[in-house]
Amino acid sequence: MTSATSPSAGTASRPTTPRGPGARSRLVVGLALLDDAAAPSRLLAARRSAPAVLRGLWEFPGGKVETGEGPREALAREVREELGVAVRLGAEVPSPDPEGWELANGARMRVLWGVLAEEGAEPAALEDHDLLAWVPLSGAGAHHLDWIPADRPIVSAVVAGAATAFAAAP
Numbered sequence: 001m002t003s004a005t006s007p008s009a010g011t012a013s014r015p016t017t018p019r020g021p022g023a024r025s026r027l028v029v030g031l032a033l034l035d036d037a038a039a040p041s042r043l044l045a046a047r048r049s050a051p052a053v054l055r056g057l058w059e060f061p062g063g064k065v066e067t068g069e070g071p072r073e074a075l076a077r078e079v080r081e082e083l084g085v086a087v088r089l090g091a092e093v094p095s096p097d098p099e100g101w102e103l104a105n106g107a108r109m110r111v112l113w114g115v116l117a118e119e120g121a122e123p124a125a126l127e128d129h130d131l132l133a134w135v136p137l138s139g140a141g142a143h144h145l146d147w148i149p150a151d152r153p154i155v156s157a158v159v160a161g162a163a164t165a166f167a168a169a170p
């Protein structure tokens with residue numbers, strides 16, 4: 001499976017600071033996966049299965065950027081590992097801080113829009129999650145889930161911005 005990304009979209013191509021061999025930066029990347037680029041109506045949410053402190057809470061699929069990786073590359077890798085699908089990544093969901101959304105542990109998360117790269121592909125909860133849900137973008141749909149608290153403002157931004165997420169994409 002190939003992952004199609006658009007390197008020029010968004011600002012998520014900034015390099016991360018190397019911290020030595022095998023080290024991981026504190027940058028986390030998350031995916032706001034929409035069911036359709038032109039007329040999105042649902043967002044994919046993933047329920048954490050571990051660690052214990054996060055178990056049962058919902059989040060954006062993704063994870064930590066590894067040393068030497070760009071954020072987009074890291075996100076495509078995490079999504080392949082966690083969901084078993086390739087995604088077409090779009091721009092970054094704008095955050096109040098250019099470094100990204102602040103997480104509870106002091107880390108930052110940058111969230112990118114995405115849609116499935118292959119028609120008919122179905123994300124599966126392969127790693128880190130025990131349940132996936134396509135939640136409606138309209139009404140209170142997405143807000144009903146028990147999100148990781150730091151994700152709540154991101155969910156609001158995603159719900160507000162989904163309709164135009166891919167509007168400028170080629």
Ligand SMILES: Nc1nc2c([nH]c(=O)n2[C@H]2C[C@H](O)[C@@H](COP(=O)(O)OP(=O)(O)OP(=O)(O)O)O2)c(=O)[nH]1
Nearest residue numbers: 028030059060061062063064103104105148150151
């Ligand atoms: N993936 C993801 N992580 C989030 C979100 N919100 C949030 O606070 N986090 C936190 C949880 C974790 O402390 C951290 C991401 O770590 P992770 O465990 O997903 O990263 P990883 O897949 O690279 O895992 P690992 O190899 O370090 O175990 O960011 C979110 O929406 N998605």
